[in-house]
Each structure stands twice: as C-alpha cells, then as structure tokens.
Amino acid sequence: MKIAILGMGAVGRGLLEMADQKDLGLVVTGIADSKSALMDKDGIHIDEVLEAKRVHGFCGDKSLSAVDIVNHADYDVLVEVTPTNATTGEPALTFIRSALERGKHVVTSNKGPIARKYSLLQSLAEKHGVSIRFEATVCGAIPVMHTLTQGLAGNRVLAVFGVLNGTSNYILTRMEAEGLTYEQALLEAREMGYAEADPTYDVKGIDAAIKLVILSNTIWGLDTVLEDVEITGIDCLTTDALRLADDQNCTIRLIAQSIPSRGVLRVSPRILPKAHPLVVEGTLNAVTIETDMAGEITMIGKGAGSVETASAIIGDLMFIRDHYAGCH
Amino acid sequence: MKLEMKDAPGQLVAALQPISDVGGNIIAVIHQRDEKAEDDKLEVQIVLEIQDDRLNELIGRIKGKGVNVVRIGKRRLLYTQTVIMIGHIMHTDLGDTVDRIDCTGFAEVTDMNMVMPAINEPSSALIVIRAVDRNEMEQTMEILRTVAKEKDLLIIEPLEEFV
Ligand SMILES: NC(=O)c1ccc[n+]([C@@H]2O[C@H](COP(=O)([O-])OP(=O)(O)OC[C@H]3O[C@@H](n4cnc5c(N)ncnc54)[C@H](OP(=O)(O)O)[C@@H]3O)[C@@H](O)[C@H]2O)c1
Numbered sequence: 001m002k003i004a005i006l007g008m009g010a011v012g013r014g015l016l017e018m019a020d021q022k023d024l025g026l027v028v029t030g031i032a033d034s035k036s037a038l039m040d041k042d043g044i045h046i047d048e049v050l051e052a053k054r055v056h057g058f059c060g061d062k063s064l065s066a067v068d069i070v071n072h073a074d075y076d077v078l079v080e081v082t083p084t085n086a087t088t089g090e091p092a093l094t095f096i097r098s099a100l101e102r103g104k105h106v107v108t109s110n111k112g113p114i115a116r117k118y119s120l121l122q123s124l125a126e127k128h129g130v131s132i133r134f135e136a137t138v139c140g141a142i143p144v145m146h147t148l149t150q151g152l153a154g155n156r157v158l159a160v161f162g163v164l165n166g167t168s169n170y171i172l173t174r175m176e177a178e179g180l181t182y183e184q185a186l187l188e189a190r191e192m193g194y195a196e197a198d199p200t201y202d203v204k205g206i207d208a209a210i211k212l213v214i215l216s217n218t219i220w221g222l223d224t225v226l227e228d229v230e231i232t233g234i235d236c237l238t239t240d241a242l243r244l245a246d247d248q249n250c251t252i253r254l255i256a257q258s259i260p261s262r263g264v265l266r267v268s269p270r271i272l273p274k275a276h277p278l279v280v281e282g283t284l285n286a287v288t289i290e291t292d293m294a295g296e297i298t299m300i301g302k303g304a305g306s307v308e309t310a311s312a313i314i315g316d317l318m319f320i321r322d323h324y325a326g327c328h
Numbered sequence: 329m330k331l332e333m334k335d336a337p338g339q340l341v342a343a344l345q346p347i348s349d350v351g352g353n354i355i356a357v358i359h360q361r362d363e364k365a366e367d368d369k370l371e372v373q374i375v376l377e378i379q380d381d382r383l384n385e386l387i388g389r390i391k392g393k394g395v396n397v398v399r400i401g402k403r404r405l406l407y408t409q410t411v412i413m414i415g416h417i418m419h420t421d422l423g424d425t426v427d428r429i430d431c432t433g434f435a436e437v438t439d440m441n442m443v444m445p446a447i448n449e450p451s452s453a454l455i456v457i458r459a460v461d462r463n464e465m466e467q468t469m470e471i472l473r474t475v476a477k478e479k480d481l482l483i484i485e486p487l488e489e490f491v
Contacts, residue, residue, distance in 0.1 A: 161487070236482050240443040240452035241412045245484075247441075248410060248454070255487055271412060271486040278487070 001321050004030030004039070004073045006066045006095055007081035008053050011109050011136070014306030015079065015313055020046040024314060025321070030073030034082075037064035041074040066091070070098045077320055079313060080108035086201070086210055086226060089113035100124045100132065105324065107316040109136035109309055115210045115226060118217045131320060136312035138211045139164060139285045142301040143315060148219060148289065155291035157219045161257035162287030163278055164211040166303040167195045167202035168234045168254045170283045172269075176242045176251050182235065194283055204233035205254060205267040212256040212267060215287075220260055230266035237269060245271055251279055332396040335370040339395070343372070346389035352378035371398070377406070380461060405436060405458035407465050411472070413453045415481035417442065428475050435459035435468040 003019075003026055005012050012033075019026040030039040031049055038044060038060025053059045070078060078099040082092050089112035096106050096113050100121065108114065113121065114134045125132045135145045139162070148157065163169050167189055174185040186203065189195040201207045209229040216222050234254050245252050248271075255270040255278065272279050277298045280286045285303030290296050302308040333339045340357075347354055356375040378386060387397055417425070430436045439456035457472075459465040469485060476483045 232482065236414060236450070237484075238414055238445075238450060238452045240445065241414050241484065244412055244441060244443065244452055244454040250410075250486075252412070252484060257487075269482075269484050271410065271484055276487070 001025055001077065001317065002027045002029045002041075002075045003077045003079050003317065004028070004032075004069050004075035005079045005081065006032045006069065006092075007083075008033040008049075008059050009081065009083070010306040011081040011309045011313070012079075013050065013053070014308075014310035015081070016046050016050055018307060018310050018314060020050075024318070026317065029075050030069040031059050032064070032066035032069045033059050036060045036062045037066060037069050039064070039069055039073040066095060067098075070095050071102070075104060076326070077105040077107055077317060079317070080106060080110050080113075081313070082110060084110050084210075085112040086115065086206065087112075089116040093117060096121060096132070097124060100128055100130060103128045103130055105130045105320050106132045107136075107313055107320070108132070108134050109313060110134075111137045111207075111210045111214060115213045115217075118214070119221075119223055131324070133316035133319065134214070135316045136309045138214050139287055139299070140166075140301065140303040140305065141308035141311045142285060142287060142299045142303070143312070144215070144287050144289075144299060145218065146315060146319070147297070147299065152289065152291055152294055152297070155293045157289060157291050158261065159257070159259040159290040160212075160215050160219060160287065161255055161259075161278070162298075163253055163280055163285055164256045164287065164303070165202050165205070165208040165254060166283035166285055167199065168205070168208070169280065169285070169303075170194050171203065172234060172237070172242070172252060172254065173281050175237070175239055176246065179239055179243070181239055182237055203235045205231040205256075206233075208254060208256040208267045212258055212265065216258045216260070216265065219258075222260070224265060228265055230268070232266075232268040234269050249274055253279060329374055329376070329397060330399040331372045331374060331390065332398045333370050333372065334394075335368055339370070340372060342393045343390060343395045344374070346386055346393065347374070347376055347378070349389065350378065350382045350386045352376050352382070352386060405434075405438070405460055407459045407461050408438075409457050409459070409465050409469070410486060411455050411457065411469075412484040413455060413476070413481050414484070415450050415476075415479065417451050417453050417481065418444070420479035420481065425475055425479070425481075428471055429457060429468055432464075432468060432471065434464040 027043040036058040092110045093113040099106050121132050170189050171185040174180050209231050213224050250271050252269050256267045258265050278286045286300040288298040354376050358373040426437045438458045442453040444451040459468050
C-alpha cells in the first residue's frame, strides 16, 4: 500500500520509524514538512529521510511543498499529521479535501479538520468511494473509534465520557499525590515534556472539548462544534480542593462528557471516588462508552506519544488495506 | 409528624404499626403532654424515614386506625451530594450562597468544610447538600451553578454514577 505523509514531527517520525522497522507492507511515496517535500513513486528510503531531517531540519526538496505531494504524488492513502489548528482546521483541511477529491483515502491524527468539518469530509469521502479515518485524534493509542464503529456495531451508544487530555491528568495526579500547587505541577509537566510552552489548550479543557466534539459527531452523526461545549479547565483548582476530596476518599479529574439525550456536552473538573475506573494516573487517558446492549465499556491507555500515536494511524491504514480493493 | 390519639393502652402501638407496614423506618418517638390538648388525648411526635411516594399511603393507614395526623413536619432529605467550591467564598456572602439552597424547601446544606489560605487567595470548601430526591438535587445544582456564575465561584460536581 502506498502512503504519502504530511508532517515529520513526533507523530510523522514515529510512523516512519515503524514503517521502516516492521513488515507492514507500507511503501512511502511522498513526504512533506513545513519547508520541503519529496516524492518517489517507487518508494522513498525511510532511513535516509529520517537522517536528512535530523541533520538538516528539513526532509527534501525546498522547491516542493505539501500541496505538490497531495496533488501529484502517487499514493493510495494520505497520512495527514501536521499541527492542529482548532479554529479553521487549515491548512490540513485543504490537504485532506484535495486528497479525497482525487479519490484517495485519508488517515489523520489532526483534530482540527475533523472537529470542524467532519460531515463535509465524510460526505466527500463517500462521494469518491474512499474513507477518512482518524483513530489517532482521540485518546492516542486507545482504539476507541474502532471499538465504536466495529466492535460495538449495532449498539445504541447512550453516553460517552472520559479523561481525554493527558497533560491535565498529569497535573491533577501530581497535585493529588504530592500536594503540589497547580503552578508547580504545570512547571513539572513542562520539564517532563508533557506540556507545551503554551499549555492553554490542555489546562483550559479546550483539547478535551475538541476530542469530545469528534467523538460526539462520529457516534451520533451530530454537527456540534467546539463552541457548543460547556468548558471549565483545571487552571483554577487549588491543592486544598484536592485535599478536601481526598478526605472523602475521592479525587478530582477533568472529565469530558457527552449525553445527547440530556443535552449534556461538557468538559469540567469532577469529583470521583478513587476506585472509579476513570481515575487513571499520569498522562494516561481513559474513556467509558455506555451502550444499550454491551452496557459500560471502559478503555485505558496512552493518550499521546510518537510511537503510540503511530499505532493508531497504522491501525487505520491496515483497516483500509483490508477493506478496500487495490490497496495492497 | 405529629399525631393525636386517645390516651389509652395499645393506641401508640397501633399508630406506629402502619409505618413498618409501608416500609418506613422509625427514628424517634417523642411524647408531648401538651397543656392545650384535651385530657383524654395524647400528642405524639414521630421522626421517621420513608420513601416519598409512600407518605400518602401511610397517612391513610394511620387515619384508618382512628389516629389524627395533626401535622407533617419538614420532609427528610435522603439524597446526598458532595460538591467542592473554589473562589472567594466568604467575600461573596457565604450566608447568601447557603440560603439560596436552604430556601428552596427541598434541599439544604448540611455540612461544610472550608479551607482558607492566605488573604486574597481563593479558598476551597467541601459542601454536603441533602435534597428530597434526585430530581430536586438536580434543581439544586442548577441553582448552585447560577449562584456560582454570579459570584465567580468554581463548582466541582461529582461524576454521576448512571445515565
Ligand atoms: N504528539 C502526539 O502525541 C499526538 C497525539 C495525537 C495527535 N497528535 C496530532 O498529530 C499532529 C502532529 O503532531 P506532532 O506531535 O507530530 O506535531 P509536531 O511535532 O509539531 O510536528 C508537526 C509537523 O508538521 C509539519 N508541518 C507544519 N506545517 C506544515 C505544512 N503546512 N505542510 C507540511 N508539513 C507541515 C512540521 O514541519 P517542520 O518539521 O518543518 O516544522 C512538523 O514536521 C497534530 O495535529 C497533533 O495534534 C499528536
């Protein structure tokens, strides 16, 4: 199966490394970063590109760009792993639309385009007889989308809720375990590489809300947007609050929750008994799906990371390979 | 509830029987020799726990024993929920915050544990609210959310157990 990859950050490199190390039958025919691109219909030597990127900071020919790859490279699936733009979804949205219009499948870890334009992209894919898959956008390595669309097929999903942001979960875990203040825990998360220089998206609950929008729209075919979510972050939490919860054998976690029948679509810090399945430690993610037949299903796993996210992307690629003719 | 019955042997037992019949739980029985009560009448106050929807049945059964139900006191609040509040809780009139819940008649703040750090730092409080039932608790939370918005307080609610 021929794939073209846009983005050579943590996720793009993780995917390239796995495609190189494992016998997955993936041939990479196009790669782009923000400054350059390269394509070869017979397959690019992955180790050489990774080395070039490491040494020079860019991967290929500076006269080429992502747009050239999308429109001219020879591939079956476009893997879109450029940075998330939560407001417009661009430029990824345009890359994805162009690929779908060329009749190419798309796999992405980019939340922006899916949270903004899911129904449009879905109908575009249907029109061209291809699929768009985005397992990696929610809960990192946890196969939540596969579970929902394949494993739980035929169930009516009543509610979905979970810990969808690893950074804020890490901060809360540290405030709880060590009695750190919010500021101290955030600083520590930065030092550990778990928080961005600008942690706004994570600690204000926006990242979790974007993921909640993606889950809700895919599960129930809704057209919700980020602005529909009632959001409260963790940045105002006090160590005292965690201690008060602790006295009750409880703790506080940032929970994203969608229950359409009750009009609930919100991200907020909540009190949970310590033994609750959603009380996970560190940067882990956890998600509970409540359905009519299967009852409650909770999955816990790594919510981010280079190879962990690549795992979700590869799962999508293998699904496409197995379900569409001509993708071998 | 306050009951009025004949001051005769066996009357009290007869009056109490219906409570266990409808699955109620007697917490206390208080005799009152009220001055104003007629000589052959006895007034008894009973504190009990009973499911809301069985109260009318109970009253009917008690009356059936020839006992007069004088007054039904405040209904007991059986549904408990704990929330944590963060912000300038004292300076935004804590008394008023509590009143807004207590004045509903179906819910009240029954316990509070407040931690106050240095001046100007936000304080944190754990508040236990009791309400008649789940529905009334949801209404109470709605009131609390409104109050919190007005006073710029952060309310941390528990994650409900079922949908
Ligand atoms: N990291 C995770 O654990 C994780 C988990 C789940 C989802 N995601 C999502 O996956 C995506 C990638 O994440 P990441 O951590 O790999 O990000 P990253 O490290 O910031 O890498 C982004 C890559 O995209 C490239 N890029 C930026 N603009 C581009 C453009 N216009 N055309 C082509 N390439 C462009 C960058 O090029 P340069 O190298 O030239 O700067 C870089 O290689 C994001 O949308 C993120 O939200 C990440």
